[in-house]
Amino acid sequence: DTGVSQNPRHKITKRGQNVTFRCDPISEHNRLYWYRQTLGQGPEFLTYFQNEAQLEKSRLLSDRFSAERPKGSFSTLEIQRTEQGDSAMYLCASSRGRTGEMETQYFGPGTRLLVL
Amino acid sequence: RKEVEQDPGPFNVPEGATVAFNCTYSNSASQSFFWYRQDCRKEPKLLMSVYSSGNEDGRFTAQLNRASQYISLLIRDSKLSDSATYLCVVMGAYSGAGSYQLTFGKGTKLSVIP
Numbered sequence: 001d002t003g004v005s006q007n008p009r010h011k012i013t014k015r016g017q018n019v020t021f022r023c024d025p026i027s028e029h030n031r032l033y034w035y036r037q038t039l040g041q042g043p044e045f046l047t048y049f050q051n052e053a054q055l056e057k058s059r060l061l062s063d064r065f066s067a068e069r070p071k072g073s074f075s076t077l078e079i080q081r082t083e084q085g086d087s088a089m090y091l092c093a094s095s096r097g098r099t100g101e102m103e104t105q106y107f108g109p110g111t112r113l114l115v116l
Numbered sequence: 117r118k119e120v121e122q123d124p125g126p127f128n129v130p131e132g133a134t135v136a137f138n139c140t141y142s143n144s145a146s147q148s149f150f151w152y153r154q155d156c157r158k159e160p161k162l163l164m165s166v167y168s169s170g171n172e173d174g175r176f177t178a179q180l181n182r183a184s185q186y187i188s189l190l191i192r193d194s195k196l197s198d199s200a201t202y203l204c205v206v207m208g209a210y211s212g213a214g215s216y217q218l219t220f221g222k223g224t225k226l227s228v229i230p
Contacts, residue, residue, distance in 0.1 A: 042203050042220025056217055103216055107159040
């Protein structure tokens with residue numbers, strides 16, 4: 001399977017704990033995106049990377065959230081001091097990012113977070 | 117006004133019916149448009165990109181009207197397997213050209229009934 005992969009698929013944590021999610025994009029895709037989806041809503045953009053550079057951040061990304069893509073391949077999303085409102089599906093997507101091409105984002109299966 | 121708005125649904129249609137989904141977007145500088153499909157508790161999957169000239173893929177037809185800032189998806193001869201949530205998606209809905217973030221509508225749930 002050469003699609004986007006995410007780990008873990010499910011995470012249950014207690015309020016106040018830190019959690020970290022990992023995303024492995026499709027090989028050779030140089031753009032990587034994080035989105036969050038809550039029940040009954042469409043996904044909402046959080047942030048995106050072009051290679052290792054973080055180029056856009058949503059106002060949804062509070063200072064408790066941090067994302068990295070240190071070598072321009074996999075990415076991690078960390079949430080510190082989790083709150084119940086952080087409970088959601090966290091989706092990662094990647095795209096080729098080639099000039100002149102239609103930009104198509106392919107999504108991973110997501111990490112479902114439940115904060116108790 | 118929300119950046120991307122869709123029919124709230126749900127749509128319950130019999131097999132073989134034709135169903136149309138509509139969507140409007142607020143930023144006239146938005147650059148690219150898509151329809152994604154999402155099955156229950158799964159990730160969104162690209163159904164089709166939407167081009168200004170309109171495009172068709174089998175039973176699916178997508179149209180874009182930039183002047184009205186309106187996007188549509190038509191499904192003909194609907195199948196049971198078409199049951200899913202259909203998400204209208206706009207690239208550059210906030211910042212226009214040069215932004216790669218996708219903005220999703222809330223989605224419209226379609227149930228195709230035998």
